[in-house]
Amino acid sequence: MLANPPGIEDIFPDRIDRWNFVIGTARRAFAAHNFREIVIPVLEYTDVFVRGLGTDTDIVSKEMFTLEDRGGRSLTLRPEGTASVVRAYVANGEYNRLSSAKFFYCGPMFRAERPQKGRLRQFNQFGAEFFGSSDPYYDYESIAMMDMIAKGVGVADYSLLVNSIGCPSCRVNYVKELKNYYQGLTGQLCEDCVRRLQSNPLRLLDCKQEGCVALKAGAPLIQDHLDESCKTHHAAVKEYLSLNAIAFKEDPLLVRGLDYYTRTTFEFVTTRLGGQNAFAAGGRYDNLVEQFGGKPTPAVGFAAGIERMLLLIEGQEIGGAPLHAYIVHSGGGALAQAVRLASSLRAAGISCDLEPGSKGFKSQFRKADRERASFTLVIGEEESSSGTCTVKRMATGEQERISQEKCVEFLTETLHS
RNA sequence: GUGGAUGUAGCUCAAUGGCAGAGCCCUGGACUGUGGCUCCAGUGGUUGCGGGUUCGAGCCCCGUCAUCCACCCCA
Numbered sequence: 001m002l003a004n005p006p007g008i009e010d011i012f013p014d015r016i017d018r019w020n021f022v023i024g025t026a027r028r029a030f031a032a033h034n035f036r037e038i039v040i041p042v043l044e045y046t047d048v049f050v051r052g053l054g055t056d057t058d059i060v061s062k063e064m065f066t067l068e069d070r071g072g073r074s075l076t077l078r079p080e081g082t083a084s085v086v087r088a089y090v091a092n093g094e095y096n097r098l099s100s101a102k103f104f105y106c107g108p109m110f111r112a113e114r115p116q117k118g119r120l121r122q123f124n125q126f127g128a129e130f131f132g133s134s135d136p137y138y139d140y141e142s143i144a145m146m147d148m149i150a151k152g153v154g155v156a157d158y159s160l161l162v163n164s165i166g167c168p169s170c171r172v173n174y175v176k177e178l179k180n181y182y183q184g185l186t187g188q189l190c191e192d193c194v195r196r197l198q199s200n201p202l203r204l205l206d207c208k209q210e211g212c213v214a215l216k217a218g219a220p221l222i223q224d225h226l227d228e229s230c231k232t233h234h235a236a237v238k239e240y241l242s243l244n245a246i247a248f249k250e251d252p253l254l255v256r257g258l259d260y261y262t263r264t265t266f267e268f269v270t271t272r273l274g275g276q277n278a279f280a281a282g283g284r285y286d287n288l289v290e291q292f293g294g295k296p297t298p299a300v301g302f303a304a305g306i307e308r309m310l311l312l313i314e315g316q317e318i319g320g321a322p323l324h325a326y327i328v329h330s331g332g333g334a335l336a337q338a339v340r341l342a343s344s345l346r347a348a349g350i351s352c353d354l355e356p357g358s359k360g361f362k363s364q365f366r367k368a369d370r371e372r373a374s375f376t377l378v379i380g381e382e383e384s385s386s387g388t389c390t391v392k393r394m395a396t397g398e399q400e401r402i403s404q405e406k407c408v409e410f411l412t413e414t415l416h417s
Numbered sequence: 418g419u420g421g422a423u424g425u426a427g428c429u430c431a432a433u434g435g436c437a438g439a440g441c442c443c444u445g446g447a448c449u450g451u452g453g454c455u456c457c458a459g460u461g462g463u464u465g466c467g468g469g470u471u472c473g474a475g476c477c478c479c480g481u482c483a484u485c486c487a488c489c490c491c492a
Contacts, residue, residue, distance in 0.1 A: 006483070058490050062418075080492085113490070114418070125492055192489080208488085256491095268492095278492060305492030330450070361450045369452035380450055394452070 007113070007121030015310065017320035022309050023106060025152040026126045029145050035102040035128050040084040042108065046074035051291065052083030054259025056200045063111040065121075077110035081303055082260070082285070085129045090294035100132030106306075118276040118308045127282070127303030131289065134298035136233050139264040139284055140240035142300050146280050147246050149304070150268060155279070155312045158270045160247065163254035164234035164263050165202065166226045168287070174225035175201050181219055188215060205253045221252045230263055237264055260285040264300065273308055280304035324415060325375045326368035327354035328361055334384040341377065341389065341404055348408045350415065352377075369394065375411065379404075 004010065011019060030037075046066055053060050065077040078084055085103055095101045106126040115121060128145060130138050143160065150158055166174065178201050186194055190209040197204065205216060226234065241248050248266075256265045265283035273279065282302025289297035325345060329338035338354050345352045353371060355364065361380075368376045378390040378399075389407060392399035402410055 003483075063490080109492080111491080115484085116487090117485070119491075123492070127492090206490090258491095275487065275489090276491070281492065303492060308492060328451075360445090362446095362448080362452080363444080365450095365452040367452085373452095376451080378451075382450085390451090392451075397452090399451085 005121070007115030007119075009120065009122070017318050018310055018313065018316075019306065021318045022149075022153050022306055022313070023126060026104075026106070026149045026304070029148045029152065030104040030128060032148075033102070033128075033141060033145050035104040035130075035145070038085060038088065038103040038105050039107075040078075040081065040088055040105055042078055042110075043075050044078055044084055044087070046076040048083050048087050049076055049079060052086065052260060052288065053080070057258055059111060059258070063113055065110045065112055079111045080109055080258075081105050081107075081125060081127045082129060082258075082288075082301055085301075086285075086288050086292050086294075086299070089129075089131055090289060090292045096131070096289075096294055096297070098132070100130070102128070102130050104128040116275060118273045118305070118311055120307060124306040125303045126306065127301060129299060129301035131297050131299045134233070134284075134286060136236035136264075137240060138300050139233075139237045140244070142282055142302050143237075143241065143248075143266055144244060144246060146268060146282070146302050146304060150280070150309075153309060153313055154316055155268075155270070155309065157272065158268050158279070158312075159249055161251040161254050161267045161269060162238065162241070162248045163222070163251050163265050164226060164230060164237075165222055165255055165261060165265055165283075166230045167262050170225055170227045170230055171202075171222075174220065174222050177220040177225065178202070178204065182215070185215055188212075200259075202255045205255050216253060223252050233263055256281065256283055260288045260291075262286045266302070268304075270312060272312060276308065278305075279308040279312060320372075321351075323353060323371045323373045324350045325352040325377055325411060326364075326371055326373035327352060328364040328368065328376055328378045328380075329354065330361075330380040330384070331358040334379045334381065337384050337387075337404065338377075338379050341379070341407060344408050345411065348412060350408065350411050374415070377407065 046064070049064065050060055055061065059079050064079055067075055069075055085105060089096055089101065089103070104126065106124070108122050108124050110122050112121060113119060128142060130142065143162070147160065165171065179197065182189065182197055182201070182204060186197065188211050189197070190207065190212055193204050193207050193209070193212050196207075204212065205219065207213065238248070238250070254265055254267060261283040263284045263286065266281065267278045268280040269277045270279060271277065280302060282300070284298070284300040286298040289295070289299060327338045327342055329335050335356060342352050342354055353373075355367065361378075365376060373394060376392045376394060378392065383389050383401070387405075388401050388403050390399050390401050391407070391410065
């Protein structure tokens with residue numbers, strides 16, 4: 001038997017109802033905020049991610065699926081969506097000349113990590129990106145949209161963490177302070193953090209090693225090193241959240257894994273995903289568009305892990321697309337009539353199913369029950385000779401005989417009432 | 418990438434180194450044309466894969482693959 005590669009999974013119908021519920025909820029939230037869909041490529045030149053995310057990030061340094069095309073150019077399966085959206089936005093004059101633009105996307109991402117619960121090599125994300133303003137309102141809007149989606153699908157016990165990591169100029173000062181603080185303490189740091197101190201000091205605050213965690217308590221905080229405009233911006237974002245009853249926790253240690261973030265960063269976290277605690281995250285990235293060769297354009301966005309959200313709503317009852325009718329027949333001429341009836345029901349938008357094989361009524365009814373059909377239509381010998389069918393409402397068990405011609409009309413009315 | 422645990426029927430799991438089983442599911446019957454409940458019967462297995470030890474391996478050993486957990490990282 002052929003297997004699928006590790007961390008790459010099939011999604012069967014029993015999960016699809018839930019899946020569509022999550023995406024449907026997201027789409028409604030996006031539409032409510034006037035975000036429109038963009039479909040970006042799954043495969044990009046490797047440089048899109050190297051330049052976009054930064055060479056020091058784990059994603060770029062060790063988690064990308066990279067291959068060469070026939071011309072020897074390096075291609076990479078997208079590990080995230082933002083870099084692609086930015087690249088597309090910069091390339092498309094139709095959109096980047098607008099004063100602002102709102103996009104959302106949805107699809108598979110690829111990272112060559114060791115698979116685990118809530119961590120796949122091919123996983124799906126939806127996300128939104130806003131281009132064109134540094135107004136804190138838009139930071140709020142991104143967060144509010146994701147919050148609406150989390151509440152809409154019924155994720156329980158999550159918290160929203162918010163921080164500001166400032167703009168590059170305030171970060172320069174802060175990083176200097178941070179380095180000063182840690183410089184004298186290298187003996188107490190883990191191996192990774194000693195390296196981070198040189199390559200990406202902000203990540204020191206993300207370390208979970210016991211020794212390093214203890215040192216964080218005395219570390220200087222970015223909040224104390226924000227310049228006036230970043231401070232004002234951050235306060236305004238929090239103000240918007242509070243005014244709109246979106247609960248959040250300020251987390252001064254929240255730094256994101258990608259280099260492109262400026263000012264606002266946020267994460268939606270839960271304790272129910274084991275080692276993986278975030279199911280959605282995002283932030284502002286005011287310099288990325290310029291970095292991709294576009295004109296300076298502030299931007300903010302987020303992405304959410306669909307499989308992780310699915311895990312979080314596992315026990316929840318989701319009403320799947322119901323089967324309207326199941327046709328039970330006695331074979332022969334009755335089957336012919338059943339097929340004809342099915343055809344006209346389907347044409348009228350009524351979903352129905354039947355089995356062509358000659359099975360007992362009992363087993364056909366069992367099937368109807370298992371498929372959760374709302375109605376069962378019986379065409380047996382009596383019905384077929386009189387051109388009628390018996391309509392049984394499965395929930396109550398009551399049934400009545402009507403003519404086959406009236407069937408479509410009858411079901412259309414009953415299903416809509 | 419590092420460390421640990423686990424792989425037996427479609428699912429959840431049993432089985433001192435000695436006949437591979439149960440419950441659920443599925444199929445059929447009791448009920449010649451009516452689902453869910455009950456009872457009865459039946460189908461279903463290269464014990465993840467490959468080697469080794471042994472008279473004999475699901476069980477012990479080695480390898481491999483996969484899954485899970487933790488680390489790491491992240492959605």
